[in-house]
Amino acid sequence: xxxxxxxxxxxxxxxxxxxxxxxxxxxxxxxxxxxxxxxxxxxxxxxxxxxxxxxxxxxxxxxxxxxxxxxxxxxxxxxxxxxxxxxxxxxxxxxxxxxxxxxxxxxxxxxxxxxxxxxxxxxxxxxxxxxxxxxxxxxxxxxxxxxxxxxxxxxxxxxxxxxxxxxxxxxxxxxxxxxxxxxxxxxxxxxxxxxxxxxxxxxxxxxxxxxxxxxx
Amino acid sequence: xxxxxxxxxxxxxxxxxxxxxxxxxxxxxxxxxxxxxxxxxxxxxxxxxxxxxxxxxxxxxxxxxxxxxxxxxxxxxxxxxxxxxxxxxxxxxxxxxxxxxxxxxxxxxxxxxxxxxxxxxxxxxxxxxxxxxxxxxxxxxxxxxxxxxxxxxxxxxxxxxxxxxxxxxxxxxxxxxxxxxxxxxxxxxxxxxxxxxxxxxxxxxxxxxxxxxx
Numbered sequence: 001x002x003x004x005x006x007x008x009x010x011x012x013x014x015x016x017x018x019x020x021x022x023x024x025x026x027x028x029x030x031x032x033x034x035x036x037x038x039x040x041x042x043x044x045x046x047x048x049x050x051x052x053x054x055x056x057x058x059x060x061x062x063x064x065x066x067x068x069x070x071x072x073x074x075x076x077x078x079x080x081x082x083x084x085x086x087x088x089x090x091x092x093x094x095x096x097x098x099x100x101x102x103x104x105x106x107x108x109x110x111x112x113x114x115x116x117x118x119x120x121x122x123x124x125x126x127x128x129x130x131x132x133x134x135x136x137x138x139x140x141x142x143x144x145x146x147x148x149x150x151x152x153x154x155x156x157x158x159x160x161x162x163x164x165x166x167x168x169x170x171x172x173x174x175x176x177x178x179x180x181x182x183x184x185x186x187x188x189x190x191x192x193x194x195x196x197x198x199x200x201x202x203x204x205x206x207x208x209x210x211x212x213x214x215x216x
Numbered sequence: 217x218x219x220x221x222x223x224x225x226x227x228x229x230x231x232x233x234x235x236x237x238x239x240x241x242x243x244x245x246x247x248x249x250x251x252x253x254x255x256x257x258x259x260x261x262x263x264x265x266x267x268x269x270x271x272x273x274x275x276x277x278x279x280x281x282x283x284x285x286x287x288x289x290x291x292x293x294x295x296x297x298x299x300x301x302x303x304x305x306x307x308x309x310x311x312x313x314x315x316x317x318x319x320x321x322x323x324x325x326x327x328x329x330x331x332x333x334x335x336x337x338x339x340x341x342x343x344x345x346x347x348x349x350x351x352x353x354x355x356x357x358x359x360x361x362x363x364x365x366x367x368x369x370x371x372x373x374x375x376x377x378x379x380x381x382x383x384x385x386x387x388x389x390x391x392x393x394x395x396x397x398x399x400x401x402x403x404x405x406x407x408x409x410x411x412x413x414x415x416x417x418x419x420x421x422x423x424x425x426x427x428x429x430x
Contacts, residue, residue: 065371072404075400078396196275
């Protein structure tokens with residue numbers, strides 16, 4: 001069968017367009033994951049019930065495959081009366097999955113801020129919320145920047161799973177093209193190559209964050 | 217269909233899940249060991265080539281590579297079974313992560329160990345295999361454990377290239393009886409039931425190690 005370069009080049013506009021959806025979904029998923037992670041990190045500090053619920057959720061997510069979680073939300077949410085588009089379900093799954101991992105990171109980040117900082121702030125007369133936002137949060141962000149950036153790379157690498165439930169992102173577009181032409185080689189090569197490029201770029205970004213944003 | 221019947225249906229796929237996990241592990245650990253040690257030991261251009269090779273496996277998405285090797289191989293007269301493609305892709309991907317853990321562990325051993333070894337007249341390679349590697353392997357035991365969990369979870373992907381593992385069985389039973397809530401809860405349960413004991417075992421192992429060192 002070999003490799004048809006003409007067909008390969010003709011695929012690029014569609015693949016590039018699909019890749020915008022991949023990047024968009026990954027960006028939305030990242031924002032969602034940070035919010036879920038923050039909620040879990042705080043939930044684990046708010047009494048026994050909150051701690052058990054958050055820990056149980058985190059372990060359930062960490063010990064099961066992303067693919068299964070995606071199927072679960074995609075097929076089960078409509079049964080519970082929540083009908084959403086495949087893209088929304090995909091972004092939701094990305095948010096919950098990576099939120100569980102980030103929750104651990106954020107929790108550790110809060111613990112890493114020295115106790116003396118809070119005490120000093122209190123001695124200076126700062127209030128509870130001021131201490132959280134002006135003293136703990138900025139320092140904690142420096143601790144969590146590098147691991148968070150690494151989870152963003154994983155998140156990008158997980159986004160093609162959304163094709164499985166029919167989201168027309170990069171891999172989904174490649175499969176559409178493949179089933180039109182019965183040629184799998186060229187679409188999958190194009191998607192694979194472009195994906196590698198994106199993940200190398202994001203990887204560089206993460207390395208930059210790792211080098212430059214460090215705990216004081 | 218009752219929940220028990222669904223669960224039993226899913227469990228028909230457990231042998232495939234286990235087989236893919238075992239085959240992948242056969243790729244993961246040798247890959248991590250060989251390339252982790254080589255990346256630590258090599259210098260200059262060979263090391264650069266190796267880093268590019270490892271980064272290729274780390275930077276791509278498992279699902280894209282799985283489809284790529286499954287569909288593209290035959291076009292070039294390379295016919296691999298779904299088992300082989302699954303084990304190869306999952307193995308190289310997770311093995312690449314593992315190799316980095318081993319390399320970092322080797323680098324974290326103080327230079328004093330190496331110097332003491334060469335002062336005793338051991339060659340560079342004997343220092344590596346008799347002094348540095350045993351210490352590094354001890355450090356990566358918990359990581360290796362987590363990698364087994366990672367392999368079990370990633371093995372769910374082979375359902376997409378037609379292997380009848382537990383995830384595939386879930387889709388099958390979905391077509392037979394449309395009961396998504398029961399089916400996918402059971403499926404999540406199966407994976408958690410496999411992975412939770414492993415996670416607990418690793419946790420116990422790590423704590424025992426900490427106690428011994430303390």
